[in-house]
Amino acid sequence: MKNIHVRSTIQSYDIVIGNHIRHHIKDQLDKNYSSILIITDSNVGKLYAQDIHDGLNQKNIFIEIVDAGEQSKNIETFYNLHTKAIEYGLDRQSLIIALGGGVIGDLAGFVAATYMRGIDFIQVPTTLLAHDSSVGGKVAINHDKGKNLIGSFYPPVLVLYDTDTLQTLPPKEIRSGYAELIKEAMLSDSGLWNKLLSQHLDRITPADLEQFLEMGIKIKAEIVQQDERESGVRKFLNLGHTLGHAIEADLGYGVLTHGEAVAIGLLFAFYVSEQELQAVLPIQELRDWLKRNEYPFLVNTDRIDELIDLMKRDKKTEHNQIQMVLLNKIGDPVTHIVEENKLKNYLTSFVEREIING
Structure with a gap:
Protein backbone atom coordinates (compact mmCIF):
# COMPACT_ATOMS: atom_id res chain seq x y z
CA MET A 1 0.00 0.00 0.00
CA LEU A 169 -12.28 -1.82 -17.15
CA PRO A 170 -13.20 -2.19 -20.84
CA PRO A 171 -10.63 -1.07 -23.48
CA LYS A 172 -12.52 2.20 -24.06
CA GLU A 173 -11.98 3.21 -20.42
CA ILE A 174 -8.31 2.20 -20.48
CA ARG A 175 -7.86 4.45 -23.55
CA SER A 176 -9.65 7.27 -21.76
CA GLY A 177 -7.51 7.22 -18.62
CA TYR A 178 -4.26 6.62 -20.46
CA ALA A 179 -4.76 9.85 -22.43
CA GLU A 180 -4.59 11.80 -19.16
CA LEU A 181 -1.39 9.94 -18.24
CA ILE A 182 0.08 11.01 -21.58
CA LYS A 183 -0.96 14.59 -20.83
CA GLU A 184 0.83 14.48 -17.48
CA ALA A 185 3.94 13.11 -19.19
CA MET A 186 3.83 15.98 -21.69
CA LEU A 187 3.89 18.40 -18.77
CA SER A 188 6.72 16.70 -16.91
CA ASP A 189 9.53 14.99 -18.79
CA SER A 190 10.38 13.06 -21.93
CA GLY A 191 11.38 9.97 -19.94
CA LEU A 192 7.83 9.22 -18.82
CA TRP A 193 6.54 10.21 -22.26
CA ASN A 194 8.79 7.62 -23.90
CA LYS A 195 7.75 4.93 -21.40
CA LEU A 196 4.06 5.56 -22.00
CA LEU A 197 4.32 5.55 -25.77
CA SER A 198 6.37 2.35 -25.76
CA GLN A 199 3.26 0.49 -24.56
CA HIS A 200 0.45 -1.08 -26.55
CA LEU A 201 -2.72 -0.87 -24.50
CA ASP A 202 -3.80 -4.40 -25.44
CA ARG A 203 -0.67 -5.80 -23.85
CA ILE A 204 0.03 -3.49 -20.91
CA THR A 205 0.59 -5.34 -17.63
CA PRO A 206 -1.20 -4.49 -14.36
CA ALA A 207 2.19 -3.79 -12.76
CA ASP A 208 3.11 -1.26 -15.47
CA LEU A 209 -0.31 0.34 -15.26
CA GLU A 210 -0.04 0.75 -11.50
CA GLN A 211 3.45 2.27 -11.86
CA PHE A 212 2.25 4.78 -14.45
CA LEU A 213 -0.79 5.55 -12.32
CA GLU A 214 1.36 6.44 -9.32
CA MET A 215 3.63 8.62 -11.46
CA GLY A 216 0.68 10.46 -12.96
CA ILE A 217 -0.86 11.10 -9.54
CA LYS A 218 2.44 12.48 -8.21
CA ILE A 219 2.78 14.85 -11.17
CA LYS A 220 -0.73 16.19 -10.72
CA ALA A 221 -0.41 16.43 -6.93
CA GLU A 222 2.79 18.46 -7.25
CA ILE A 223 1.16 20.93 -9.66
CA VAL A 224 -2.01 21.24 -7.56
CA GLN A 225 -0.01 21.97 -4.41
CA GLN A 226 1.69 24.88 -6.17
CA ASP A 227 -1.53 26.41 -7.47
CA GLU A 228 -4.68 25.13 -5.79
CA ARG A 229 -7.17 27.51 -7.38
CA GLU A 230 -5.84 27.46 -10.93
CA SER A 231 -4.50 30.99 -11.11
CA GLY A 232 -1.11 29.95 -12.52
CA VAL A 233 0.65 26.66 -13.27
CA ARG A 234 -2.42 24.53 -12.60
CA LYS A 235 -3.80 25.82 -15.89
CA PHE A 236 -1.21 23.59 -17.57
CA LEU A 237 -3.29 20.56 -16.54
CA ASN A 238 -5.83 21.72 -19.13
CA LEU A 239 -3.46 20.73 -21.94
CA GLY A 240 -5.64 19.19 -24.66
CA HIS A 241 -8.85 20.12 -22.89
CA THR A 242 -9.78 23.33 -24.73
CA LEU A 243 -10.68 21.39 -27.87
CA GLY A 244 -11.42 18.15 -25.98
CA HIS A 245 -14.19 19.72 -23.91
CA ALA A 246 -15.62 21.43 -27.00
CA ILE A 247 -15.76 18.11 -28.87
CA GLU A 248 -17.53 16.43 -25.94
CA ALA A 249 -20.16 19.15 -25.74
CA ASP A 250 -20.67 19.33 -29.49
CA LEU A 251 -21.05 15.59 -30.07
CA GLY A 252 -23.16 15.16 -26.93
CA TYR A 253 -21.76 14.00 -23.61
CA GLY A 254 -20.97 10.29 -23.68
CA VAL A 255 -20.41 9.83 -27.43
CA LEU A 256 -16.68 9.93 -26.76
CA THR A 257 -15.14 9.31 -23.37
CA HIS A 258 -13.46 12.33 -21.81
CA GLY A 259 -10.00 10.90 -22.46
CA GLU A 260 -10.77 10.04 -26.07
CA ALA A 261 -11.81 13.65 -26.68
CA VAL A 262 -8.74 14.94 -24.81
CA ALA A 263 -6.49 12.74 -26.98
CA ILE A 264 -7.71 14.64 -30.05
CA GLY A 265 -7.13 17.86 -28.12
CA LEU A 266 -3.55 16.84 -27.26
CA LEU A 267 -2.75 16.22 -30.92
CA PHE A 268 -4.29 19.59 -31.78
CA ALA A 269 -2.21 21.28 -29.05
CA PHE A 270 0.92 19.83 -30.69
CA TYR A 271 -0.26 21.14 -34.04
CA VAL A 272 -0.97 24.67 -32.76
CA SER A 273 2.32 24.68 -30.82
CA GLU A 274 4.17 24.02 -34.07
CA GLN A 275 2.34 26.89 -35.79
CA GLU A 276 2.37 29.47 -32.99
CA LEU A 277 5.62 28.70 -31.16
CA GLN A 278 7.62 27.05 -33.95
CA ALA A 279 8.04 24.14 -31.56
CA VAL A 280 9.52 20.88 -32.77
CA LEU A 281 7.36 18.19 -31.22
CA PRO A 282 6.86 14.42 -31.76
CA ILE A 283 3.46 14.92 -33.41
CA GLN A 284 3.91 12.01 -35.84
CA GLU A 285 4.83 9.72 -32.95
CA LEU A 286 1.70 10.70 -31.02
CA ARG A 287 -0.52 10.42 -34.12
CA ASP A 288 0.75 6.93 -34.91
CA TRP A 289 0.41 5.74 -31.31
CA LEU A 290 -3.18 6.97 -31.07
CA LYS A 291 -4.10 5.21 -34.30
CA ARG A 292 -2.39 1.95 -33.27
CA ASN A 293 -4.38 1.97 -30.05
CA GLU A 294 -7.69 2.68 -31.82
CA TYR A 295 -8.46 6.12 -30.46
CA PRO A 296 -11.45 7.48 -32.42
CA PHE A 297 -10.76 10.60 -34.48
CA LEU A 298 -14.33 11.83 -34.31
CA VAL A 299 -15.13 15.48 -34.92
CA ASN A 300 -18.15 17.05 -36.62
CA THR A 301 -16.24 18.38 -39.62
CA ASP A 302 -19.02 20.80 -40.63
CA ARG A 303 -19.20 22.40 -37.18
CA ILE A 304 -15.93 24.29 -36.95
CA ASP A 305 -17.70 27.54 -36.03
CA GLU A 306 -19.67 25.79 -33.29
CA LEU A 307 -16.47 24.26 -31.89
CA ILE A 308 -14.83 27.68 -31.82
CA ASP A 309 -17.82 29.09 -29.92
CA LEU A 310 -17.57 26.27 -27.39
CA MET A 311 -13.82 26.86 -27.01
CA LYS A 312 -14.58 30.52 -26.27
CA ARG A 313 -16.65 29.37 -23.29
CA ASP A 314 -13.71 27.42 -21.87
CA LYS A 315 -12.88 28.34 -18.27
CA LYS A 316 -9.43 29.62 -19.31
CA THR A 317 -10.93 32.13 -21.74
CA GLU A 318 -10.50 35.68 -20.49
CA HIS A 319 -11.94 38.85 -22.04
CA ASN A 320 -13.31 36.68 -24.85
CA GLN A 321 -9.77 35.63 -25.83
CA ILE A 322 -9.11 31.92 -26.25
CA GLN A 323 -6.18 30.82 -24.11
CA MET A 324 -4.67 27.42 -24.92
CA VAL A 325 -2.01 25.40 -23.16
CA LEU A 326 0.79 24.81 -25.65
CA LEU A 327 4.27 23.27 -25.48
CA ASN A 328 7.69 24.65 -26.35
CA LYS A 329 8.87 21.06 -25.87
CA ILE A 330 7.92 18.06 -23.77
CA GLY A 331 8.05 19.24 -20.16
CA ASP A 332 7.87 22.95 -21.04
CA PRO A 333 4.20 24.08 -21.19
CA VAL A 334 2.99 27.66 -21.62
CA THR A 335 -0.39 29.37 -21.77
CA HIS A 336 -0.86 31.21 -25.03
CA ILE A 337 -3.64 33.39 -26.43
CA VAL A 338 -4.61 32.31 -29.95
CA GLU A 339 -6.50 34.82 -32.10
CA GLU A 340 -9.91 33.54 -33.12
CA ASN A 341 -9.34 33.80 -36.88
CA LYS A 342 -6.04 31.94 -36.55
CA LEU A 343 -7.63 29.28 -34.38
CA LYS A 344 -10.35 28.74 -36.96
CA ASN A 345 -7.73 28.28 -39.69
CA TYR A 346 -5.71 25.90 -37.51
CA LEU A 347 -8.77 23.85 -36.59
CA THR A 348 -9.94 23.67 -40.21
CA SER A 349 -6.57 22.46 -41.48
CA PHE A 350 -6.18 20.08 -38.51
CA VAL A 351 -9.58 18.51 -39.16
CA GLU A 352 -8.86 18.16 -42.87
CA ARG A 353 -5.50 16.49 -42.18
CA GLU A 354 -6.33 14.34 -39.14
CA ILE A 355 -10.04 13.61 -39.39
CA ILE A 356 -10.88 13.63 -43.09
CA ASN A 357 -7.63 12.46 -44.66
CA GLY A 358 -6.03 10.93 -41.55
Whole structure:
Protein backbone atom coordinates (compact mmCIF):
# COMPACT_ATOMS: atom_id res chain seq x y z
CA MET A 1 0.00 0.00 0.00
CA LYS A 2 1.30 3.45 -0.96
CA ASN A 3 0.43 6.84 0.45
CA ILE A 4 0.75 10.22 -1.31
CA HIS A 5 0.00 13.31 0.78
CA VAL A 6 -1.53 16.34 -0.92
CA ARG A 7 -1.18 19.69 0.83
CA SER A 8 -4.16 21.99 0.54
CA THR A 9 -5.01 25.37 2.05
CA ILE A 10 -8.63 24.21 2.18
CA GLN A 11 -8.03 20.69 3.49
CA SER A 12 -5.00 18.45 3.09
CA TYR A 13 -5.62 14.79 2.36
CA ASP A 14 -3.99 11.46 1.59
CA ILE A 15 -4.19 9.36 -1.57
CA VAL A 16 -3.96 5.71 -0.54
CA ILE A 17 -3.13 3.27 -3.34
CA GLY A 18 -3.36 -0.48 -2.86
CA ASN A 19 -4.99 -3.73 -3.85
CA HIS A 20 -8.31 -4.86 -2.31
CA ILE A 21 -8.30 -1.91 0.12
CA ARG A 22 -11.97 -1.18 -0.62
CA HIS A 23 -12.81 -4.07 1.73
CA HIS A 24 -11.15 -2.24 4.65
CA ILE A 25 -12.31 1.31 4.12
CA LYS A 26 -13.33 1.69 7.78
CA ASP A 27 -9.65 1.40 8.76
CA GLN A 28 -8.87 4.55 6.75
CA LEU A 29 -11.50 6.79 8.37
CA ASP A 30 -10.27 9.06 11.15
CA LYS A 31 -13.71 9.92 12.56
CA ASN A 32 -17.12 8.39 13.17
CA TYR A 33 -19.86 9.59 10.85
CA SER A 34 -23.54 9.81 11.74
CA SER A 35 -24.52 8.43 8.34
CA ILE A 36 -22.87 7.63 5.02
CA LEU A 37 -24.23 8.04 1.50
CA ILE A 38 -22.49 6.05 -1.23
CA ILE A 39 -23.06 7.58 -4.67
CA THR A 40 -22.17 5.35 -7.60
CA ASP A 41 -23.33 4.51 -11.11
CA SER A 42 -25.20 1.64 -12.73
CA ASN A 43 -22.00 -0.04 -13.95
CA VAL A 44 -19.83 0.30 -10.86
CA GLY A 45 -22.55 -0.15 -8.27
CA LYS A 46 -23.22 -3.78 -9.09
CA LEU A 47 -19.49 -4.56 -8.91
CA TYR A 48 -18.25 -2.74 -5.82
CA ALA A 49 -21.01 -0.99 -3.84
CA GLN A 50 -21.61 -3.96 -1.58
CA ASP A 51 -17.88 -4.29 -0.89
CA ILE A 52 -17.77 -0.67 0.26
CA HIS A 53 -20.96 -1.08 2.29
CA ASP A 54 -19.65 -4.17 4.09
CA GLY A 55 -16.22 -2.63 4.64
CA LEU A 56 -17.76 0.31 6.49
CA ASN A 57 -19.37 -1.92 9.10
CA GLN A 58 -21.82 0.57 10.60
CA LYS A 59 -25.49 1.55 10.57
CA ASN A 60 -27.10 4.31 8.50
CA ILE A 61 -25.40 3.52 5.19
CA PHE A 62 -27.33 4.44 2.06
CA ILE A 63 -26.59 3.77 -1.61
CA GLU A 64 -27.74 5.88 -4.54
CA ILE A 65 -27.14 4.69 -8.09
CA VAL A 66 -27.25 7.05 -11.08
CA ASP A 67 -27.09 6.20 -14.76
CA ALA A 68 -23.56 5.56 -15.99
CA GLY A 69 -22.08 8.15 -18.32
CA GLU A 70 -21.25 11.83 -18.67
CA GLN A 71 -24.89 12.68 -19.32
CA SER A 72 -25.62 12.13 -15.60
CA LYS A 73 -23.41 15.07 -14.63
CA ASN A 74 -26.32 17.48 -14.87
CA ILE A 75 -28.41 19.76 -12.69
CA GLU A 76 -31.33 17.32 -12.49
CA THR A 77 -29.23 14.45 -11.11
CA PHE A 78 -27.45 16.86 -8.77
CA TYR A 79 -30.80 18.11 -7.40
CA ASN A 80 -32.21 14.58 -7.04
CA LEU A 81 -29.17 13.50 -5.01
CA HIS A 82 -29.70 16.45 -2.67
CA THR A 83 -33.30 15.35 -2.28
CA LYS A 84 -32.19 11.82 -1.39
CA ALA A 85 -29.62 13.14 1.12
CA ILE A 86 -32.37 15.14 2.85
CA GLU A 87 -34.74 12.17 2.86
CA TYR A 88 -32.05 9.91 4.34
CA GLY A 89 -31.48 12.43 7.11
CA LEU A 90 -27.84 13.27 6.36
CA ASP A 91 -26.50 15.97 8.67
CA ARG A 92 -23.26 17.93 8.93
CA GLN A 93 -21.51 14.95 10.52
CA SER A 94 -22.36 12.72 7.56
CA LEU A 95 -20.07 11.47 4.80
CA ILE A 96 -20.51 11.07 1.06
CA ILE A 97 -18.47 8.43 -0.76
CA ALA A 98 -17.95 8.91 -4.50
CA LEU A 99 -17.56 5.38 -5.87
CA GLY A 100 -16.78 5.34 -9.57
CA GLY A 101 -15.02 7.23 -12.30
CA GLY A 102 -14.55 10.92 -12.97
CA VAL A 103 -18.24 11.61 -13.56
CA ILE A 104 -19.22 10.23 -10.15
CA GLY A 105 -16.29 11.94 -8.44
CA ASP A 106 -17.23 15.34 -9.87
CA LEU A 107 -20.96 14.89 -9.29
CA ALA A 108 -20.84 13.40 -5.78
CA GLY A 109 -18.10 15.84 -4.78
CA PHE A 110 -20.23 18.79 -5.84
CA VAL A 111 -23.20 17.39 -3.91
CA ALA A 112 -20.94 17.13 -0.83
CA ALA A 113 -19.60 20.67 -1.38
CA THR A 114 -23.09 22.16 -1.42
CA TYR A 115 -25.12 19.97 0.95
CA MET A 116 -25.60 21.95 4.18
CA ARG A 117 -22.80 24.21 2.87
CA GLY A 118 -20.34 21.33 2.77
CA ILE A 119 -19.87 17.91 4.33
CA ASP A 120 -16.98 15.45 4.13
CA PHE A 121 -16.55 13.25 1.09
CA ILE A 122 -14.19 10.51 0.02
CA GLN A 123 -13.13 9.67 -3.51
CA VAL A 124 -13.02 5.94 -4.30
CA PRO A 125 -12.01 6.00 -7.98
CA THR A 126 -12.58 2.85 -10.03
CA THR A 127 -11.25 3.95 -13.42
CA LEU A 128 -7.87 4.86 -14.80
CA LEU A 129 -9.20 8.27 -15.84
CA ALA A 130 -10.22 9.06 -12.29
CA HIS A 131 -6.57 9.10 -11.17
CA ASP A 132 -6.64 12.62 -12.60
CA SER A 133 -10.06 13.89 -11.60
CA SER A 134 -9.94 12.51 -8.03
CA VAL A 135 -6.85 14.59 -7.20
CA GLY A 136 -7.02 18.35 -6.82
CA GLY A 137 -10.42 19.07 -5.31
CA LYS A 138 -12.24 20.29 -8.42
CA VAL A 139 -15.90 19.22 -8.39
CA ALA A 140 -18.55 20.18 -10.93
CA ILE A 141 -21.49 19.39 -13.14
CA ASN A 142 -21.96 20.21 -16.80
CA HIS A 143 -24.13 22.79 -18.49
CA ASP A 144 -25.57 22.19 -21.96
CA LYS A 145 -23.36 25.02 -23.17
CA GLY A 146 -20.10 23.76 -21.65
CA LYS A 147 -18.38 21.16 -19.52
CA ASN A 148 -17.74 21.69 -15.79
CA LEU A 149 -19.01 25.28 -15.87
CA ILE A 150 -20.94 24.84 -12.58
CA GLY A 151 -18.69 23.75 -9.74
CA SER A 152 -16.33 24.51 -6.90
CA PHE A 153 -12.92 23.81 -5.39
CA TYR A 154 -13.67 21.29 -2.64
CA PRO A 155 -11.04 18.68 -1.71
CA PRO A 156 -12.00 15.24 -0.40
CA VAL A 157 -10.89 14.11 3.05
CA LEU A 158 -9.37 11.00 1.47
CA VAL A 159 -8.77 9.35 -1.89
CA LEU A 160 -8.84 5.56 -1.68
CA TYR A 161 -7.56 4.00 -4.91
CA ASP A 162 -8.10 0.23 -5.05
CA THR A 163 -6.10 -0.85 -8.11
CA ASP A 164 -7.97 -4.15 -8.20
CA THR A 165 -10.93 -2.28 -9.70
CA LEU A 166 -8.90 -1.48 -12.82
CA GLN A 167 -9.07 -5.15 -13.86
CA THR A 168 -12.74 -4.82 -14.83
CA LEU A 169 -12.28 -1.82 -17.15
CA PRO A 170 -13.20 -2.19 -20.84
CA PRO A 171 -10.63 -1.07 -23.48
CA LYS A 172 -12.52 2.20 -24.06
CA GLU A 173 -11.98 3.21 -20.42
CA ILE A 174 -8.31 2.20 -20.48
CA ARG A 175 -7.86 4.45 -23.55
CA SER A 176 -9.65 7.27 -21.76
CA GLY A 177 -7.51 7.22 -18.62
CA TYR A 178 -4.26 6.62 -20.46
CA ALA A 179 -4.76 9.85 -22.43
CA GLU A 180 -4.59 11.80 -19.16
CA LEU A 181 -1.39 9.94 -18.24
CA ILE A 182 0.08 11.01 -21.58
CA LYS A 183 -0.96 14.59 -20.83
CA GLU A 184 0.83 14.48 -17.48
CA ALA A 185 3.94 13.11 -19.19
CA MET A 186 3.83 15.98 -21.69
CA LEU A 187 3.89 18.40 -18.77
CA SER A 188 6.72 16.70 -16.91
CA ASP A 189 9.53 14.99 -18.79
CA SER A 190 10.38 13.06 -21.93
CA GLY A 191 11.38 9.97 -19.94
CA LEU A 192 7.83 9.22 -18.82
CA TRP A 193 6.54 10.21 -22.26
CA ASN A 194 8.79 7.62 -23.90
CA LYS A 195 7.75 4.93 -21.40
CA LEU A 196 4.06 5.56 -22.00
CA LEU A 197 4.32 5.55 -25.77
CA SER A 198 6.37 2.35 -25.76
CA GLN A 199 3.26 0.49 -24.56
CA HIS A 200 0.45 -1.08 -26.55
CA LEU A 201 -2.72 -0.87 -24.50
CA ASP A 202 -3.80 -4.40 -25.44
CA ARG A 203 -0.67 -5.80 -23.85
CA ILE A 204 0.03 -3.49 -20.91
CA THR A 205 0.59 -5.34 -17.63
CA PRO A 206 -1.20 -4.49 -14.36
CA ALA A 207 2.19 -3.79 -12.76
CA ASP A 208 3.11 -1.26 -15.47
CA LEU A 209 -0.31 0.34 -15.26
CA GLU A 210 -0.04 0.75 -11.50
CA GLN A 211 3.45 2.27 -11.86
CA PHE A 212 2.25 4.78 -14.45
CA LEU A 213 -0.79 5.55 -12.32
CA GLU A 214 1.36 6.44 -9.32
CA MET A 215 3.63 8.62 -11.46
CA GLY A 216 0.68 10.46 -12.96
CA ILE A 217 -0.86 11.10 -9.54
CA LYS A 218 2.44 12.48 -8.21
CA ILE A 219 2.78 14.85 -11.17
CA LYS A 220 -0.73 16.19 -10.72
CA ALA A 221 -0.41 16.43 -6.93
CA GLU A 222 2.79 18.46 -7.25
CA ILE A 223 1.16 20.93 -9.66
CA VAL A 224 -2.01 21.24 -7.56
CA GLN A 225 -0.01 21.97 -4.41
CA GLN A 226 1.69 24.88 -6.17
CA ASP A 227 -1.53 26.41 -7.47
CA GLU A 228 -4.68 25.13 -5.79
CA ARG A 229 -7.17 27.51 -7.38
CA GLU A 230 -5.84 27.46 -10.93
CA SER A 231 -4.50 30.99 -11.11
CA GLY A 232 -1.11 29.95 -12.52
CA VAL A 233 0.65 26.66 -13.27
CA ARG A 234 -2.42 24.53 -12.60
CA LYS A 235 -3.80 25.82 -15.89
CA PHE A 236 -1.21 23.59 -17.57
CA LEU A 237 -3.29 20.56 -16.54
CA ASN A 238 -5.83 21.72 -19.13
CA LEU A 239 -3.46 20.73 -21.94
CA GLY A 240 -5.64 19.19 -24.66
CA HIS A 241 -8.85 20.12 -22.89
CA THR A 242 -9.78 23.33 -24.73
CA LEU A 243 -10.68 21.39 -27.87
CA GLY A 244 -11.42 18.15 -25.98
CA HIS A 245 -14.19 19.72 -23.91
CA ALA A 246 -15.62 21.43 -27.00
CA ILE A 247 -15.76 18.11 -28.87
CA GLU A 248 -17.53 16.43 -25.94
CA ALA A 249 -20.16 19.15 -25.74
CA ASP A 250 -20.67 19.33 -29.49
CA LEU A 251 -21.05 15.59 -30.07
CA GLY A 252 -23.16 15.16 -26.93
CA TYR A 253 -21.76 14.00 -23.61
CA GLY A 254 -20.97 10.29 -23.68
CA VAL A 255 -20.41 9.83 -27.43
CA LEU A 256 -16.68 9.93 -26.76
CA THR A 257 -15.14 9.31 -23.37
CA HIS A 258 -13.46 12.33 -21.81
CA GLY A 259 -10.00 10.90 -22.46
CA GLU A 260 -10.77 10.04 -26.07
CA ALA A 261 -11.81 13.65 -26.68
CA VAL A 262 -8.74 14.94 -24.81
CA ALA A 263 -6.49 12.74 -26.98
CA ILE A 264 -7.71 14.64 -30.05
CA GLY A 265 -7.13 17.86 -28.12
CA LEU A 266 -3.55 16.84 -27.26
CA LEU A 267 -2.75 16.22 -30.92
CA PHE A 268 -4.29 19.59 -31.78
CA ALA A 269 -2.21 21.28 -29.05
CA PHE A 270 0.92 19.83 -30.69
CA TYR A 271 -0.26 21.14 -34.04
CA VAL A 272 -0.97 24.67 -32.76
CA SER A 273 2.32 24.68 -30.82
CA GLU A 274 4.17 24.02 -34.07
CA GLN A 275 2.34 26.89 -35.79
CA GLU A 276 2.37 29.47 -32.99
CA LEU A 277 5.62 28.70 -31.16
CA GLN A 278 7.62 27.05 -33.95
CA ALA A 279 8.04 24.14 -31.56
CA VAL A 280 9.52 20.88 -32.77
CA LEU A 281 7.36 18.19 -31.22
CA PRO A 282 6.86 14.42 -31.76
CA ILE A 283 3.46 14.92 -33.41
CA GLN A 284 3.91 12.01 -35.84
CA GLU A 285 4.83 9.72 -32.95
CA LEU A 286 1.70 10.70 -31.02
CA ARG A 287 -0.52 10.42 -34.12
CA ASP A 288 0.75 6.93 -34.91
CA TRP A 289 0.41 5.74 -31.31
CA LEU A 290 -3.18 6.97 -31.07
CA LYS A 291 -4.10 5.21 -34.30
CA ARG A 292 -2.39 1.95 -33.27
CA ASN A 293 -4.38 1.97 -30.05
CA GLU A 294 -7.69 2.68 -31.82
CA TYR A 295 -8.46 6.12 -30.46
CA PRO A 296 -11.45 7.48 -32.42
CA PHE A 297 -10.76 10.60 -34.48
CA LEU A 298 -14.33 11.83 -34.31
CA VAL A 299 -15.13 15.48 -34.92
CA ASN A 300 -18.15 17.05 -36.62
CA THR A 301 -16.24 18.38 -39.62
CA ASP A 302 -19.02 20.80 -40.63
CA ARG A 303 -19.20 22.40 -37.18
CA ILE A 304 -15.93 24.29 -36.95
CA ASP A 305 -17.70 27.54 -36.03
CA GLU A 306 -19.67 25.79 -33.29
CA LEU A 307 -16.47 24.26 -31.89
CA ILE A 308 -14.83 27.68 -31.82
CA ASP A 309 -17.82 29.09 -29.92
CA LEU A 310 -17.57 26.27 -27.39
CA MET A 311 -13.82 26.86 -27.01
CA LYS A 312 -14.58 30.52 -26.27
CA ARG A 313 -16.65 29.37 -23.29
CA ASP A 314 -13.71 27.42 -21.87
CA LYS A 315 -12.88 28.34 -18.27
CA LYS A 316 -9.43 29.62 -19.31
CA THR A 317 -10.93 32.13 -21.74
CA GLU A 318 -10.50 35.68 -20.49
CA HIS A 319 -11.94 38.85 -22.04
CA ASN A 320 -13.31 36.68 -24.85
CA GLN A 321 -9.77 35.63 -25.83
CA ILE A 322 -9.11 31.92 -26.25
CA GLN A 323 -6.18 30.82 -24.11
CA MET A 324 -4.67 27.42 -24.92
CA VAL A 325 -2.01 25.40 -23.16
CA LEU A 326 0.79 24.81 -25.65
CA LEU A 327 4.27 23.27 -25.48
CA ASN A 328 7.69 24.65 -26.35
CA LYS A 329 8.87 21.06 -25.87
CA ILE A 330 7.92 18.06 -23.77
CA GLY A 331 8.05 19.24 -20.16
CA ASP A 332 7.87 22.95 -21.04
CA PRO A 333 4.20 24.08 -21.19
CA VAL A 334 2.99 27.66 -21.62
CA THR A 335 -0.39 29.37 -21.77
CA HIS A 336 -0.86 31.21 -25.03
CA ILE A 337 -3.64 33.39 -26.43
CA VAL A 338 -4.61 32.31 -29.95
CA GLU A 339 -6.50 34.82 -32.10
CA GLU A 340 -9.91 33.54 -33.12
CA ASN A 341 -9.34 33.80 -36.88
CA LYS A 342 -6.04 31.94 -36.55
CA LEU A 343 -7.63 29.28 -34.38
CA LYS A 344 -10.35 28.74 -36.96
CA ASN A 345 -7.73 28.28 -39.69
CA TYR A 346 -5.71 25.90 -37.51
CA LEU A 347 -8.77 23.85 -36.59
CA THR A 348 -9.94 23.67 -40.21
CA SER A 349 -6.57 22.46 -41.48
CA PHE A 350 -6.18 20.08 -38.51
CA VAL A 351 -9.58 18.51 -39.16
CA GLU A 352 -8.86 18.16 -42.87
CA ARG A 353 -5.50 16.49 -42.18
CA GLU A 354 -6.33 14.34 -39.14
CA ILE A 355 -10.04 13.61 -39.39
CA ILE A 356 -10.88 13.63 -43.09
CA ASN A 357 -7.63 12.46 -44.66
CA GLY A 358 -6.03 10.93 -41.55
